[in-house]
Amino acid sequence: DVGHAGDADVRFCADMLGRVSRSFAAVIRQLPKGLCLETVVFYLVLRALDTVEDDMEAFQKDPGAKLRHLRGFYHVALEDPEFKMHGVGKGDEARLLENFDRVVRVFQGLTPGMRTVIKDITRRMGAGMADFVDKDLGQGTISLQEYDLYCHYVAGLVGEGLTRMFAESGLEAPDLATSRQELANSMGLFLQKTNIIRDYLEDFVDGRAFWPQEVWKRHAPSAVPAQSLGAFAEAEHRERALACLDELVTNALEHVPDCLAYMSRLHTPQIFRFCAIPQVMAIATLEKVYHNPDVFTGVVKIRKGLACKLIMEANSMGDLYTCFSSFAGKIARRAAALEKRGDSVSAQTLRVCEEI
Numbered sequence: 001d002v003g004h005a006g007d008a009d010v011r012f013c014a015d016m017l018g019r020v021s022r023s024f025a026a027v028i029r030q031l032p033k034g035l036c037l038e039t040v041v042f043y044l045v046l047r048a049l050d051t052v053e054d055d056m057e058a059f060q061k062d063p064g065a066k067l068r069h070l071r072g073f074y075h076v077a078l079e080d081p082e083f084k085m086h087g088v089g090k091g092d093e094a095r096l097l098e099n100f101d102r103v104v105r106v107f108q109g110l111t112p113g114m115r116t117v118i119k120d121i122t123r124r125m126g127a128g129m130a131d132f133v134d135k136d137l138g139q140g141t142i143s144l145q146e147y148d149l150y151c152h153y154v155a156g157l158v159g160e161g162l163t164r165m166f167a168e169s170g171l172e173a174p175d176l177a178t179s180r181q182e183l184a185n186s187m188g189l190f191l192q193k194t195n196i197i198r199d200y201l202e203d204f205v206d207g208r209a210f211w212p213q214e215v216w217k218r219h220a221p222s223a224v225p226a227q228s229l230g231a232f233a234e235a236e237h238r239e240r241a242l243a244c245l246d247e248l249v250t251n252a253l254e255h256v257p258d259c260l261a262y263m264s265r266l267h268t269p270q271i272f273r274f275c276a277i278p279q280v281m282a283i284a285t286l287e288k289v290y291h292n293p294d295v296f297t298g299v300v301k302i303r304k305g306l307a308c309k310l311i312m313e314a315n316s317m318g319d320l321y322t323c324f325s326s327f328a329g330k331i332a333r334r335a336a337a338l339e340k341r342g343d344s345v346s347a348q349t350l351r352v353c354e355e356i
């Protein structure tokens, strides 16, 4: 029972989830009652916010409007049961915003505790996104510290929100929500950094560059910002581009011990799987992109067959240790071979892989 939100609204949310998130929808649906609908709403609210942040055309005539929408989304969107947005995003994401009032009515049917978490995370994420819109990400984030801060806003906060929702549902211990913020943050950073590394070309074509200048300047031919990032796609800069890529993969791998520590504290099987499946997909993706020039000419995705195998082997910490050490071992072997050829980054990669 979700209060005055009609069944039609709940059905809309369930249908929309399947449209905006390919394989992850099935993972959310297996969550227990008392957490499933809450997570669907949370996912859709975050997706709506992400759609506003991502739209580079809709606010061209009034850039201030994007900042106002991002900073005000938690209040305007989640308080107004008639809230809709037209002309933002495309395809199913635009449809989500045009019918957002239906999500709001389901949100308002959730318990006060759940609403508090979702509203708090939406507020802080929107404010953080707005800060970075100003920084003109076309030049890439400046430093590794800003890279971590951006990932904290768009993904680390999701970890904090989910951790608090797990506790709110009574299915996981509250201590996970208080003392373990750092671990929950790492869960998000690991996923987001993997996405940013994998989506290099796609983002560059969209005029966005999330790769931190602090890293690619070290390897980029000339210090001309926007071109350098694009120059990586050209063959003659291939070696430098791969060194930059390997450094970012190594940086992402540093979060693995925290992610494993976080998941070792989960007790509910469905919640464990909900957290573990994106993690095993990410470690497999990092292994596939490490020192892989295809990253600069297309989007490197793991094969469907491997994805299915990973999903079947994400049921216990034993499964996770096996999966993570297997992929870390593959990366370490590639790094060792590169180090023999005088590669500069691979020694650091080896050190990080030995920690996993």
Ligand SMILES: CC(C)(C)CN1C(=O)[C@@H](CC(=O)N[C@@H](CC(=O)O)C(=O)O)O[C@H](c2cccc3ccccc23)c2cc(Cl)ccc21
Pocket (backbone or CB within 6 Å): 020, 021, 022, 023, 024, 025, 039, 042, 043, 046, 154, 155, 156, 158, 159, 160, 162, 184, 187, 188, 191, 192, 274, 275, 276, 278
């Ligand atoms: C940016 C992001 C990593 C937070 C996005 N994010 C995720 O990536 C999804 C997975 C997903 O959407 N996969 C896509 C793959 C793809 O789109 O390429 C799929 O369709 O299979 O998982 C995360 C997610 C799941 C479980 C625990 C998490 C802890 C901290 C942070 C995020 C956590 C997620 C949970 C929620 Cl509630 C909302 C968003 C996310």
